[in-house]
Amino acid sequence: MRILLTNDDGISAPGIQALMEVLSEVGEVFVVAPDGNRSAVGHGITLQHPIMVREVKLQNTTGYAISGTPADCVKLAVQGTLIPSPDLVISGINQGQNLGTDVLYSGTVSAAIEGALQGFPAIAVSLDDFISNDFSYAASFTKNLSLYLKEMGLPRDTLLNVNIPAVPEDQIRGVKITKLCLMRYDNVFTDRISPKGTRYFWQAGEIVADQCQDPNTDLEAVRQKYVSVSPIHFDLTNYRIMEQIQNWKIPV
Amino acid sequence: MRILLTNDDGISAPGIQALMEVLSEVGEVFVVAPDGNRSAVGHGITLQHPIMVREVKLQNTTGYAISGTPADCVKLAVQGTLIPSPDLVISGINQGQNLGTDVLYSGTVSAAIEGALQGFPAIAVSLDDFISNDFSYAASFTKNLSLYLKEMGLPRDTLLNVNIPAVPEDQIRGVKITKLCLMRYDNVFTDRISPKGTRYFWQAGEIVADQCQDPNTDLEAVRQKYVSVSPIHFDLTNYRIMEQIQNWKIPV
Numbered sequence: 001m002r003i004l005l006t007n008d009d010g011i012s013a014p015g016i017q018a019l020m021e022v023l024s025e026v027g028e029v030f031v032v033a034p035d036g037n038r039s040a041v042g043h044g045i046t047l048q049h050p051i052m053v054r055e056v057k058l059q060n061t062t063g064y065a066i067s068g069t070p071a072d073c074v075k076l077a078v079q080g081t082l083i084p085s086p087d088l089v090i091s092g093i094n095q096g097q098n099l100g101t102d103v104l105y106s107g108t109v110s111a112a113i114e115g116a117l118q119g120f121p122a123i124a125v126s127l128d129d130f131i132s133n134d135f136s137y138a139a140s141f142t143k144n145l146s147l148y149l150k151e152m153g154l155p156r157d158t159l160l161n162v163n164i165p166a167v168p169e170d171q172i173r174g175v176k177i178t179k180l181c182l183m184r185y186d187n188v189f190t191d192r193i194s195p196k197g198t199r200y201f202w203q204a205g206e207i208v209a210d211q212c213q214d215p216n217t218d219l220e221a222v223r224q225k226y227v228s229v230s231p232i233h234f235d236l237t238n239y240r241i242m243e244q245i246q247n248w249k250i251p252v
Numbered sequence: 253m254r255i256l257l258t259n260d261d262g263i264s265a266p267g268i269q270a271l272m273e274v275l276s277e278v279g280e281v282f283v284v285a286p287d288g289n290r291s292a293v294g295h296g297i298t299l300q301h302p303i304m305v306r307e308v309k310l311q312n313t314t315g316y317a318i319s320g321t322p323a324d325c326v327k328l329a330v331q332g333t334l335i336p337s338p339d340l341v342i343s344g345i346n347q348g349q350n351l352g353t354d355v356l357y358s359g360t361v362s363a364a365i366e367g368a369l370q371g372f373p374a375i376a377v378s379l380d381d382f383i384s385n386d387f388s389y390a391a392s393f394t395k396n397l398s399l400y401l402k403e404m405g406l407p408r409d410t411l412l413n414v415n416i417p418a419v420p421e422d423q424i425r426g427v428k429i430t431k432l433c434l435m436r437y438d439n440v441f442t443d444r445i446s447p448k449g450t451r452y453f454w455q456a457g458e459i460v461a462d463q464c465q466d467p468n469t470d471l472e473a474v475r476q477k478y479v480s481v482s483p484i485h486f487d488l489t490n491y492r493i494m495e496q497i498q499n500w501k502i503p504v
Contacts (some may be wrong), residue, residue, distance in 0.1 A: 042295035042323070043356045050444070050452040071294070071357070076453060076489070080441040101369055103488060104295045110356075113488075117353060144503040152500060155493050175502045179489040189332040193303070200302040201328060227504065231490040231497055236355060236365075237431040238485035241407050246481055248404060250427045251396040252479065 001027030001150055004086035004115070006073040007094065008038045008107025011065045012054060015093035015127065018135035019079045022143040023090070024060040029057075030086065031063030032077040034070060034107075039096075043110035044069045051076065070111035078118045088146060089115030093123030097163050099218045100181035102233070113158045113234050121149055122159040128222050129166030137172070138164040141227060157235070163218055163228040176226040181217035184208040253279030253402055256338035256367070258325040259346065260290045260359025262453040263308060265315045267345030267379065270387035274395040275342070282338065283308075283315030284329040286322060286359075291348075295362035296321045303328065322363035330370045340398060341367030344377030345390045349415050351470045355484070364411045365486050372403055374411040380474050381418030386495035389424070390416040393479060409487070415470055415480040428478040433469035436460040 003023050007016040011033040023029045045068070049232065050069035053076075064082055066073050070091060077083055091111035103109040108124050115122030123145065127138045141164060154160070161180075165172060185205030192200055211221040221228040255275050259268040263285035275281045281355045287306065297320070304319035316334055318325050322343060329335055343363035355361040360376050367374030375397065381417060394415060401409075408410070413432075437457035444452055464471040473480040 038298070040297050040299045042293070042297070042362065044294040044296045044359075045292050045357050045455065047455055048289070050446075050454050052450060052452045054450075069294075072455065075455065076441060079437075080453060081443055101486060104369070104486060105297050106361075107296075108263075109295065113356065117356070141504070148500075152418055155496070158490050158493055172504060173504055175500050177494065179491070179494070180487065185331075189328060191333055194302075199305045201305065201332060202302050203297065203299055203324065204325065205286065205405070226444045227502075229497070229502060231493050233492075234353060234356060234489045234492035235432065236484045236486070238410050238483040239431070240485075241410055241483050242405070242429065242431070245481070247431050248400075248429075250400055250425060250479075250481060252393070252426055 001088060002084060002086045003027045003029050004077050004089045005029055005031045006070055006091050006111045007031045008034065008070045009095050010034050010036045010225040011063055013095065014133050015095055015135050018139040019090065019093055019142060020024065020059055026143055026147055029061050031058055031061060032066060032073045032082060035065035035067055038069050038107045040105045041107045042068045042105050042160050043071050043113065045071050053164060070107040071114040074111050074114040078120065086120060088149065089120045089122040090142065093135050093173060094126035096130040097128040097222065098124065098126040098161065099163055100183035102183050103161060103180060106140045109161055116157060116159040117234055121154040123162055126160045127164050127166055137169045157233055159232050161230040161232050163222050165222050167225055171225055172227060173225045176221040176228055177230045178218040178221045178230045179216055180230055181212035181219040184211050219221045253340060254336060254338045255279045255281050256329050256341045257281055257283045258285045258322055258343050258363045260286065260322045261347050262288045263315055265347065266385050267347055267387050267504050271345055271394060272311055274391045278395055278399055281313050282335040283310055283313060284318060284325045284334060286325060287317035287319055290321055290359045292357045293321045293359045294357050295323050295365065297323050297327065315500045322359040323366040324504040325333045326363050326366040330372065338372060340401065341372045341374040342394065345387050346378035348378060348382040349474065350376065350378040350381040350413065351415055351474065352435040354435045355413060355432060361413055367415045368411040369486055371405040375414055379416050379418055382468060384418050409485055411484050413482040413484050415474050417474050419477055421436065423477055424479060425477045428473040428480055430470040430473045430482045431463035431468055432482055433471040436463050455456045
């Protein structure tokens, strides 16, 4: 099994390092990842500049550090000449959750979406902790999931978004198949004035606490210490309202 | 009617200028747009740096030039304190098509998705030409569509992706409600060596010519000189395969 590994925290981040180690036990690992942090770049790609590529010696393999986005990494890996065609695309392990509609902003998830868009089975993996360096359970879960997917296959045009609670392994309650929750934030922007008198904003915000209590959502599953696995597609057509607007008389 | 106007080509691009002019005839226009070109940044947002804001005098209103992405512009406009809450979010007119799965890469479409995500009716508008400065028909179509949407309303969690053929107005054959096509490209990456001996790639590619001949797709509609209007949602959950993978026994 040939595995293409990428992320959005950068090629030297601990989450991707943890995956390199365990995945080399189950297949040939090819690392094509950003040369630095690309968190929250969404599904951006690089069209205005060239994409620089630097070979990097890694534990068990050679990797490629890329000056572009996570989606660039996957496109370049599967459409370029750097590496052979993979059997599975894995993006992560991200430092921090990627839940609900926030996946739209996520470089990690977008890389996996790009993998599926290019016709490959793909998974995105995130650890629900912005600080912890302990990726051991998340890495071993991902390894087992990779083997399971090799056996089961993934339907075309689908990827899996995996979020792992940051709790000791014996407190994990199981795996839940979930839907994405509609994420809401409060106090998103802080309005400030720079020392030179320029107005600027910081974007952050806190998750609205009482949202998404539906136990079938990814957010609630992780809160309840389940590993959340959400099947994701990339067809943004809203077929549900197609018929309704077919009857409109939009002026030409 | 209060209209929030943004784009990804930047606040001084001709497409957004054309919209400012015609939309000021039908409502109060607030412009919050990137301070320069942000094409293909997808749904990226700015979390690692502050977002700088500069007031700009425009034809009929004051605008805000933003150092961030198109999605930042919409988030800041509707969650920050810059402008009053809009009745409609419009992103465009983009210089160049935004069709099919390419909307995932599009800053223009992502801005409109962000509008819908925040609960506002939203449309993204693109002109199928990377050079032409003649946005007059596209602008007048968008103005009429805005008035029509004011009357009809848009279902929540839905936006419209509009693509306008770059042909003389009398050659436009009508409006088609379309689905997004799965876009395929050939020859995406050019492999080069810099003067200093570094390997790099340019990303570009050509649309695979014979794809998407289904007349119900956006790509084919625009090819046939129809204005393409695609209803878009932002729920990436793949409900179709939910039941199937509910039965999986993923190892914990």
